[in-house]
Amino acid sequence: VRSQDPVVLLEQARSGDRGATGRLLSMVERGGAASAAVARTVYPDSGHIDRVVGLTGAPGAGKSTLTDGVIRQARQEPGPVGVLAVDPSSPFTGGAILGDRVRMSEHTTDPDVFIRSMATRGHLGGLSVAVPEAVRVLGAVGFTTVLIETVGVGQVEVEIAGAADTTVVVVNPGWGDSVQANKAGLLEIADVFVINKADRPGSAETRRDLDNMLDLDPAMGEWRPPIVLTTATSGDGLEELWTAVGEHSAYLERSGERDRRRRRRLIEELDRVLVRRLAADVRTLAGGEVYERLTSAMLARAVDPQAAAAELLAALGVVA
Ligand SMILES: Nc1nc2c(ncn2[C@@H]2O[C@H](COP(=O)(O)OP(=O)(O)OP(=O)(O)O)[C@@H](O)[C@H]2O)c(=O)[nH]1
Numbered sequence: 072v073r074s075q076d077p078v079v080l081l082e083q084a085r086s087g088d089r090g091a092t093g094r095l096l097s098m099v100e101r102g103g104a105a106s107a108a109v110a111r112t113v114y115p116d117s118g119h120i121d122r123v124v125g126l127t128g129a130p131g132a133g134k135s136t137l138t139d140g141v142i143r144q145a146r147q148e149p150g151p152v153g154v155l156a157v158d159p160s161s162p163f164t165g166g167a168i169l170g171d172r173v174r175m176s177e178h179t180t181d182p183d184v185f186i187r188s189m190a191t192r193g194h195l196g197g198l199s200v201a202v203p204e205a206v207r208v209l210g211a212v213g214f215t216t217v218l219i220e221t222v223g224v225g226q227v228e229v230e231i232a233g234a235a236d237t238t239v240v241v242v243n244p245g246w247g248d249s250v251q252a253n254k255a256g257l258l259e260i261a262d263v264f265v266i267n268k269a270d271r272p273g274s275a276e277t278r279r280d281l282d283n284m285l286d287l288d289p290a291m292g293e294w295r296p297p298i299v300l301t302t303a304t305s306g307d308g309l310e311e312l313w314t315a316v317g318e319h320s321a322y323l324e325r326s327g328e329r330d331r332r333r334r335r336r337l338i339e340e341l342d343r344v345l346v347r348r349l350a351a352d353v354r355t356l357a358g359g360e361v362y363e364r365l366t367s368a369m370l371a372r373a374v375d376p377q378a379a380a381a382e383l384l385a386a387l388g389v390v391a
């Protein structure tokens with residue numbers, strides 16, 4: 072019988088049982104009581120990760136191929152590498168992830184590389200709670216480097232990026248032409264820019280576009296995100312990328328920004344957990360009938376959602 076006790080699983084995981092690591096991560100993905108039990112077990116020992124690096128960008132930008140190269144760089148240093156491949160748009164761990172597995176296949180025989188995909192499992196926003204928790208599981212198991220590949224650059228991805236110390240935003244040549252690019256969102260999360268597929272025409276223009284965008288960023292602080300050109304398929308630029316990640320890490324340390332970020336992100340995480348829990352608890356406490364009545368009232372435009380929330384909280388004595 073496989074244990075579901077997180078204390079036992081963590082012990083097995085630490086002694087190299089990757090199946091136990093996988094089961095801990097499944098419990099985190101499931102949410103609720105299972106996830107809370109895992110969190111309680113791993114949290115005290117989860118602070119030993121040297122680097123958490125996020126790679127995010129549009130579908131097909133080359134994130135998985137880059138991740139593969141970054142694993143190779145990271146494995147030249149001591150310590151095992153954990154990879155979380157996150158797809159906020161997919162409720163299943165399926166097709167695209169299979170491709171990721173194949174691209175990262177050379178590492179599947181390396182016992183010090185662990186690759187795992189995570190999907191939404193239906194509840195949007197669930198990943199922004201589950202991913203930081205999953206990173207802590209990997210830290211407690213003993214992974215010193217954790218890479219997070221996330222597809223897309225929307226609000227959920229911005230929240231997921233919060234689980235990383237250094238976020239690498241991957242774009243391709245010609246990207247500047249696409250007006251739909253969420254530039255403000257990118258600026259908010261990018262610590263390092265990568266122009267991947269630099270073997271294709273247009274990378275010089277794209278670098279100029281990014282430089283202009285950075286020049287105009289009113290929120291630019293001491294750290295100006297470097298722009299690295301890579302050809303992930305040949306490995307060109309991978310060393311420069313890994314150096315840029317290391318320099319950002321050193322900057323975070325020396326400026327005190329690492330602690331400030333971690334404080335801010337823990338508060339954001341606490342808020343997300345609170346919102347999810349409160350909504351679930353209020354629904355349970357108020358009961359289905361009250362929700363039915365309020366929903367009908369909202370549909371009939373007799374009560375607006377803000378008033379409905381206020382009524383629920385007042386009835387439960389949460390707010391006077
Ligand atoms: N020419 C060229 N092709 C590349 C490069 N990097 C990746 N590709 C190709 O681009 C395609 C997508 O690469 P992936 O690494 O799967 O991209 P991804 O961003 O992980 O894709 P999703 O996870 O599906 O969003 C593959 O066919 C790669 O071989 C590159 O530097 N140059």
Ligand SMILES: [Mg+2]
Pocket residue numbers: 134135136171220
């Ligand atoms: Mg991928």
